[in-house]
Amino acid sequence: MLFLDALISIISLLTNVFVMLIIVQFVIGLLLAFNVVSSGNDFVVAIYRSINSLLDPVLRPIRNFLPQTGAIDFSPLVLIIALQIFLIVLDAIRNSLI
Numbered sequence: 001m002l003f004l005d006a007l008i009s010i011i012s013l014l015t016n017v018f019v020m021l022i023i024v025q026f027v028i029g030l031l032l033a034f035n036v037v038s039s040g041n042d043f044v045v046a047i048y049r050s051i052n053s054l055l056d057p058v059l060r061p062i063r064n065f066l067p068q069t070g071a072i073d074f075s076p077l078v079l080i081i082a083l084q085i086f087l088i089v090l091d092a093i094r095n096s097l098i
Helices: 002-033 042-065 075-097
Strands: none
Touching: 002 042, 002 075, 042 075
């Protein structure tokens, strides 16, 4: 039982880190889009590109599934909701085994 608790805790931690990366990507994207941060700032652009390269393989299938909405990308929101549902299901499985 301890192994299952540890495994669910690790999955929860990784999921929370993933959600934080999605939020950071969104905030940096907004800052760059509204010229709050200059696109000439190499440090911010490097962080943004790094996060995009990590998230793009996961977000691309969601983008292909969702209808085109123009400039608004709902795939990060869909991913966050799916990850939260996954955590709820894992917690329910853990509680049913106790």
